[in-house]
Amino acid sequence: MSALPFIPFTRPSFDQETIDAVGEVLRSGWVTSGPKLAEFESTLSEYFGGRPVRCFANGTATMKIALQVAGIGTGDEVITTPISWVATANVILGVGAKPIFVDIDPITRNIDLSKVSAAITPKTRAIMPVYLAGLPVDMDQLYAIAKQHNLRVIEDAAQAFGSQWKGKKIGAIGDLVSFSFQANKNLSTVEGGCLVFNNLDEAKLAEKFRLQGLTRHGIDGMDVDVLGGKDNLTDVNAVIGLHQLKQLPAFQNRRTHLAREYFNVIRTEMKSTGIEDLKLELPPENFTDSNWHMFQVILPLDQLNVDRAQVMTELKDLGIGTGVHYPTITGFTLYKNLGYQIASTPVAERIGRMILTLPLFPGMADGDVSRIAQSLCSILKKHRKN
Ligand SMILES: *Cc1c(COP(=O)(O)O)cnc(C)c1O
Numbered sequence: 001m002s003a004l005p006f007i008p009f010t011r012p013s014f015d016q017e018t019i020d021a022v023g024e025v026l027r028s029g030w031v032t033s034g035p036k037l038a039e040f041e042s043t044l045s046e047y048f049g050g051r052p053v054r055c056f057a058n059g060t061a062t063m064k065i066a067l068q069v070a071g072i073g074t075g076d077e078v079i080t081t082p083i084s085w086v087a088t089a090n091v092i093l094g095v096g097a098k099p100i101f102v103d104i105d106p107i108t109r110n111i112d113l114s115k116v117s118a119a120i121t122p123k124t125r126a127i128m129p130v131y132l133a134g135l136p137v138d139m140d141q142l143y144a145i146a147k148q149h150n151l152r153v154i155e156d157a158a159q160a161f162g163s164q165w166k167g168k169k170i171g172a173i174g175d176l177v178s179f180s181f182q183a184n185k186n187l188s189t190v191e192g193g194c195l196v197f198n199n200l201d202e203a204k205l206a207e208k209f210r211l212q213g214l215t216r217h218g219i220d221g222m223d224v225d226v227l228g229g230k231d232n233l234t235d236v237n238a239v240i241g242l243h244q245l246k247q248l249p250a251f252q253n254r255r256t257h258l259a260r261e262y263f264n265v266i267r268t269e270m271k272s273t274g275i276e277d278l279k280l281e282l283p284p285e286n287f288t289d290s291n292w293h294m295f296q297v298i299l300p301l302d303q304l305n306v307d308r309a310q311v312m313t314e315l316k317d318l319g320i321g322t323g324v325h326y327p328t329i330t331g332f333t334l335y336k337n338l339g340y341q342i343a344s345t346p347v348a349e350r351i352g353r354m355i356l357t358l359p360l361f362p363g364m365a366d367g368d369v370s371r372i373a374q375s376l377c378s379i380l381k382k383h384r385k386n
Contacts (some may be wrong), residue, residue, distance in 0.1 A: 008321040018243040034236035049172040052203035059180025061231035062193035067271035074123040083113040084130040103345040126152040134293035162291035189237035254362040255292040265373040328352035
């Protein structure tokens with residue numbers, strides 16, 4: 001075991017001001033959805049160029065409600081990617097619709113838009129792209145396909161808060177855009193999420209879905225005309241979000257700096273270790289659009305005599321945490337039992353098996369990236385096939 005401190009693959013940053021603000025909400029007498037939520041939603045709306053925004057208890061609820069607002073349900077098909085957090089596909093099944101998995105692009109690791117048209121049927125109602133590690137898809141191409149086939153787009157931008165497309169924020173453009181504020185995300189409310197709309201009618205409908213389908217009128221009037229759930233965000237979470245928003249530019253600068261360092265140090269280290277022939281795939285070097293939610297490499301497993309689990313174990317023994325984001329969804333028992341086949345998306349199959357998330361979060365210390373790159377390269381060298 002290493003004497004050096006353990007570096008987790010990610011860790012949220014909450015400053016003293018945030019902690020104090022939480023204390024104030026707890027003492028205020030109003031702790032669930034109230035004034036802080038309203039303030040957070042209007043601040044987010046401003047951030048997204050004036051589009052309506054509503055918050056929810058988590059990103060999963062946010063995406064479920066996006067599907068409900070779009071009227072997607074039994075008998076409908078939704079096109080998505082097999083390399084995502086399982087929530088993306090689960091919410092599609094949850095509303096009674098059928099996820100259709102299109103293979104990913106080996107470079108961006110996002111849905112391969114050139115393969116989407118071939119997957120469209122008369123039952124297709126929506127495309128749900130995921131911006132893995134915060135890298136958006138080609139938005140021009142995405143919305144051209146949607147327009148041509150008259151489809152809704154529900155952007156799973158859970159990982160893309162702060163990402164951009166051609167100088168515009170993800171969320172400031174597009175159809176329904178869903179974010180998560182879960183603890184690992186670039187902006188966190190501990191748990192939470194928000195949906196960005198194009199019109200107030202859909203925002204109002206989402207408000208009903210998040211609270212039992214309820215509308216109020218007058219001082220004592222209540223009605224329920226749709227089936228809603230209990231997916232509201234509390235003021236405790238909202239006040240954390242307000243403080244995270246203030247820190248977001250600093251968080252982003254730090255993430256971008258660390259990502260640049262990864263590219264430099266990994267390349268230098270591979271040379272000096274003499275393993276330049278190993279095909280370790282780095283992420284696209286995109287410093288205009290990506291928010292660097294994660295730094296993910298594809299391990300050269302074909303050139304090693306160990307598997308990913310062994311690489312992760314040895315990194316862990318050196319005090320370095322890593323993650324897998326994600327195994328291919330169609331490999332899960334639930335999805336296999338529904339008849340999906342992992343072999344039908346071969347690029348996703350390979351990447352789901354070989355992808356590895358290295359630590360990247362604003363609180364990382366200077367020197368951590370070097371230590372991680374050195375450790376990874378020494379492990380690769382030790383286990384290369386002869
Ligand atoms: C985090 C995440 C979600 C779900 O968000 P929760 O807030 O955890 O419910 C959905 N999709 C992707 C791609 C995510 O990373």
